Amino acid sequence: MTRKLFGTDGVRGRANSAPMTAEMALKLGAAAGRYFRRDRSREHRVVIGKDTRLSGYMFETAMTAGFTSTGMNVFLLGPVPTPAVGMLTTSMRADVGVMISASHNPAEDNGIKFFGPDGFKLSDEAESEIERLMEEGVEAAQAANIGRAKRIDDGRFRYNERVKSTLPRGMTLAGLKVVIDCANGAAYRTAPEVLWELGAEVIPVGTAPNGFNINDCCGSTHPATAAEAVVAHGADVGICLDGDADRVMILDENGIVADGDQLMALMAQRWAEQDRLAGGALVATVMSNLGLERFLEGRGLRLERTAVGDRYVVERMRAGGFNLGGEQSGHIVMTDYATTGDGLLAGLQFLAAMVETGRRASEIAKVFDPVPQLLKNVRYGTGQKPLEAAGVRAAIADAEAKLDGNGRLLIRKSGTEPLIRVMAESVSEATLSEAVEMVVAAVQSATR
Structure with missing residues (x-):
């Protein structure tokens, strides 16, 4: 079965617009609950975390309703990093974990991604089966078997201890001044706490979420803000996280980014x-x-x-x-x-x-010298299929011929946003730019 709802990292889109509606989240929770609640002779659990987007309240509530309607007991973690959900799914012996986040996307977007009982993200096959159950509809639990919901207040502290334990025993960060940019996202409390507890002098950035400012001119996709703080405070290093804290960019003492x-x-x-x-x-x-x-x-x-x-x-x-x-x-x-x-x-x-x-x-x-690389994104409209246009296919063929033997070309649709990503590498920057621009121009023409 071809997945229609799930992309490369769960379900994602503009909050309160299809597909990211409360109705969809309720149905998705019910379908996932039915998928994981196979052995009805025992208690079934789901842990749900989220980032700091305003719409997280709506989706958290809708997912809780969907899961409990099928008899699953729900444990609400509140704002925690995505990896904390994976960890707590296993440590709490849950059947499934859910993270409500659109990662590095702006606050208007949101998303839902699942973790299996082993703490790993679900396979394409599992997501397809959940979609099938959504389409068919699932049988609700009997009134006496409806699940319960409970808020877990110490989830982030459990995660903090796990993260700290990955450093060699006895290692301290004393003497290091660290800028930590949390993107006003899920790690706004966790990351500064961990660094301080390990002995670092912490300069926090992006730690005042208001529901609307996640990833807004901060975090791993906008490291310039943290770079300014690194230089201004004479810090030794900067760490930039994204909205759900599953990715990072490192800044050296000069504010230069390492990807x-x-x-x-x-x-x-x-x-x-x-x-x-x-x-x-x-x-x-x-x-x-x-x-x-x-x-x-x-x-x-x-x-x-x-x-x-x-x-x-x-x-x-x-x-x-x-x-x-x-x-x-x-x-x-x-x-x-x-x-x-x-x-x-x-x-x-x-x-x-x-x-x-x-x-x-x-x-x-900086461990290696990168080959010159250029990436450009082109947004397309609903229902448009620019990669199927004859002009785009011809431009791609011409660009590949231009790069032959000197680099490579990669064209793909984003799995999380309506974007065509055009990336090329070449030892010749002039050839690189020319190859990318001819494809970008063709895609833009096809989307007008």
């Missing part, structure tokens, strides 16, 4: 030297820079590429027995510690490298 590729390269190199890198490979998506691949090959390591989406990275990691993977956008997955991308955890690993080596952030943040 997920650089962080993965640093960790892969260190883990390989410590004989910790399972399978001698790093798993990343087709978006990761060619320079990362060359860096790994030069050290006898491999880059395993997947489709875009941290869920597909994790699936490949589990299938191949690998323990490190992620995305250029800053999702870093370390299955020794977590079941999904964790921005704070990845940031702590970078700080640990600073402490262990005694080197400044700028000395370890």
Whole structure:
């Protein structure tokens, strides 16, 4: 069955507009409840977390109604990072976990993503089955079997302790001044608490959510705000999270950004030297820079590429027995510690490298020289299919011919927004720009 509702990372869209309505969330909760409540002889649980968007209240309530209508007991975590939901799903012996968030998207958007009882995101097959149940409708529980809902007040503290435990015993961050940008999102309390408890001097940014300012000129997609704070306060390093704290960007003491590729390269190199890198490979998506691949090959390591989406990275990691993977956008997955991308955890690993080596952030943040890469996004309207237009297909063919032997071209639809992403790499920046612009112009023409 082809999925219609789920994208690359759950269901996502503009809040209170199809498909992200309260009615949909209620039906989705009921369908997921029926899918996971198979053995009716025992109690079934779901944990629900959210970020700081105003619409989170609406979706939290609707999902709770849907789950309880099928007999599931609901545990409400409130605002917590996405990786906390994955962790607490397993530690609380829940059948399913739900995170209500649109990640790095603006406050007007929201989304719903699921975690299975093992703490990992659901497979395409499981999501398809839940969609089928939504379409068919599910039988409600008998009145005596309706589920209960309970708020869990210490969820973030449980997560905090788990994150801190990933650093070597006895390691302290004393002496480090750290800017932490929480994007006015889910980690606005968690991240500063963890860093302070580990001994760092903390400069918080983006820690005053009001329901509307999540990811607004802050966080991993807007690191300039944190960069200004790093320079102004003379900080040693900056850590920028996104709205649900599952991705990260690192800033050195000069405010210069290191993306997920650089962080993965640093960790892969260190883990390989410590004989910790399972399978001698790093798993990343087709978006990761060619320079990362060359860096790994030069050290006898491999880059395993997947489709875009941290869920597909994790699936490949589990299938191949690998323990490190992620995305250029800053999702870093370390299955020794977590079941999904964790921005704070990845940031702590970078700080640990600073402490262990005694080197400044700028000395370890840039591990390889990236091949010039250019990414442009083109928005399209409802019902439009620009990639099927003859003019676009011809432009793509011409761009590929121009890059042949000197780079690569990647064209794809975003799984979370109505965007066509046009990305190319080439050792020649002039050729790179020309190839991208011809495809962008063709897509724009097809969407007018």
